[in-house]
Amino acid sequence: MAHIDYFFATLSPYAYLAGTRLEEIAARHGATITYKPLDILALFARTGGTPPGERHPNRQAYRAQELIRQAKKADLPFNLKPAHWPTNMAPSSYAIIAAQNAGGGDLGRLCHAILRSVWAEDKDVAQDDVIRACLSEAGFDPGLADSGLLIGAETYARTLDEAVDRGVFGAPFYAVDSGQVFWGQDRLDDLDAHLAGKL
Template sequence: MPHIDYFFATLSPYAYLAGNRLEEIAAKHGATITYKPFDLITAFGRTGGQPPKDRHPSRQEYRAIELPRQAKKLGMPFNLKPAHWPTNGAPSSYAIIAAQNEGGDVGKLCQLIMTAVWAEERDIAEDAVVRDCLEKAGFDPALADKGLLQGADTYARNLEEAVEKGVFGAPFYILDDVHKFWGQDRLEDLDLVMAGKL
């Protein structure tokens, strides 16, 4: 059975723009997914990248063009400058880790959390927002309080694993620990590789 390790940050606009396409591709090919939220800003510092605010103006300008363009292409609501960004992505990441350990529709939870940031002007560092997303995804909202130590430990381990495996941005998909794909715009390539066409 094919397996995809999905490295992402809940604050990544590009992970938000991936929508539910990863889950659709996995279902199509009978693949499993392990969701691995990690600290993208720390990863940038360790892999030669820079946070958006520190990038050259030409890169910032292109980002401001590209993100709304991709959102329009995908038919997704998008706010280039959300009210609560950047914020602390750890609480939402811990909730995702706890939900994955519980079992259920983790993909839906991820999408709800990222939609809260990029389309709904909500702060995913707030307990009430995380609990609401958990409940809407079919999880017990109390998961926001459970396993915080384990969540923190897994979140830290995800970062180390990401750096070790050559992950330098988000979203980043690794198929069967061999094939690497960076960016929501490479999901088609992931699909083609899984189909044996690429």
């Protein structure tokens, strides 16, 4: 059975545009997923990336067009300039880590609810009430928003180090236990093909 380590950021528009395709692909191939939220800005700093707001205007203009195109292709509602972006990624990331440790809910649904909150609903995912609502929607105890802070913080820091060590430089990033890695939601078809033994 294949395993996928899924590195992503709770503010990443491209992670949002992946929708639930990762979960659908994993289910089709009997693969398991470990969700690994990380600090994407810190990852950029350590791997030679540039935060979106600091990129050349040409790159920013292309990104704006591409995000809208990708949202249409994915048939997902999308706000190019969300009201609460950027915001603190840590609280929502800690909640995902706590939920994964606790079990009992749908992690893919939780991640998508958090990302949807940013990119389609103009909500601030640094706020406890938003995180609690996402936890509840995905079948988790909303109290995990408070109880998982210490372990969440420790895991979040370790995940950044792990990501750098494993060649991760962006989000979403899918690392299969076969050694193959895939960057971006537009590589999910390649991940699917790899798990099917075609790539």
